[in-house]
Amino acid sequence: MLKLRDGVVELYKKVATSLPPDIEAAMRSALLQEAAGSSAQSSLSIILENIKTARETGRPLCQDTGIPVFFIKIPVGLSQLALKHTILDATRIATEKIPLRANAVDIITEKNSGDNTGAGFPVIYFEESQTSALTIELMLKGAGSENAGQIYKLPDESLNAQRDIEGIRKCVLDTVQKAQGKGCPPYIIGVGVGGAKDQVTRLSKEQLIRKLTDTNKIDELALLEKRLLSEINNLGIGPMGLGGASTAIGVKIGANHRHPASYFVDVSLSCWANRRGRLIW
């Protein structure tokens, strides 16, 4: 799997140094919404220049090259274990070559592994594919925005959030209000709803790999995504949290069936630098 390993190294390079076109386009539209001479306008202009320079010079556009998160659709018969080893090799090479910042820290010894591999690092999710193609989605998830995420158990009395669409809506607004500028807005917001705690956190993160321009297949959720995007932008938090019209550029919601006793809502925030990319093999 040497060629595949090099392909994954290239994927790392692309994802760390260039922003997906849909995100960049949304950032350009956001700039047009901000008042002349405002800190929002100034921040977004510098961000857009940063995106351009990073791409042109092949340097990671943020020094926090994040936790690498892989979502993999693997064809029948291909070994998950072999693929995992290929990804670990590619991670070590990419860290040295691009370079990426070494971010994997042992919680007992406090030592940084130096190569972005370690226990559960990178994060790799496998799912068997119905086709013969191997699809590798990679997201470099920045930690500033990761820290600003929240999980809720509905009903939540403090928010008067019940077990319904309105309840989900209140959780998302609450997360953004609490996050303010700490996670580098404009945000892309992933929401996962369902009955198992581990599932909803994965689901919310998986929403962040959806294209900003796609439409949710579930009508009720599509409506909620649209409504939330407009409401969040009315909060006035703005780019970098210094006030302005663009607090978010996308809201994406996924749902699983839940247990009668449980109703979890997990909200994952991504900074504007929602670095993601796909390799099909």
Place this chain on the structure above:
Amino acid sequence: MVKTIDLRTPLSSENVLSLRAGDFVSISGSLITGRDKIHKYLAEHRPGKKDIPFELSGAILYHCGPLIRKTEAGYKIISAGPTTSMRVEMYEASVIKEYNLKGIIGKGGMGEKTLSALKENACVYFQAIGGAAVYLAERIKKVLGVWKLDEFGPAEAMWHLETEGFPAIVTMDAHGNNIHKDIENMSFKKFSELIGENN
């Protein structure tokens, strides 16, 4: 065009007191980085002046864990944007006081304890643009030195950097003004309206 104030380190109390929340600044001189581990260490161990290889009095402390590459010609900064400041809120007031810092650069703002320390010690908080790490790295001209590299690793070490024209915005000044708090209060009003309308 927005008016920008040029600042050169070290900063004096007069420099700091002349700044107001909302001012756009361009910083030249030296920046000292410090994030989670450095703050914990400074607050717990209180190393003296002779233990730290750079002058912290009058300095600007930058909340940043840079991406740095070691080359034959020395260390090269690749990307160096700000990290979230609020994580060091429990340490910052005592660090500002103990080491006579005159400026902090970070993102997201800080809490009440730090705001009071800014006032008491004539210090100021600057917001840098999160994620604009290549743009900011291009304004860092040289790595002058490093402390605690082996112990804390490159992302958490204290780097002494030389900068020219580093852009930032004063968001918490030495007179008690705090843009982060103002925005939070304003957005909380909107949030309460949105949450309340279906109650």
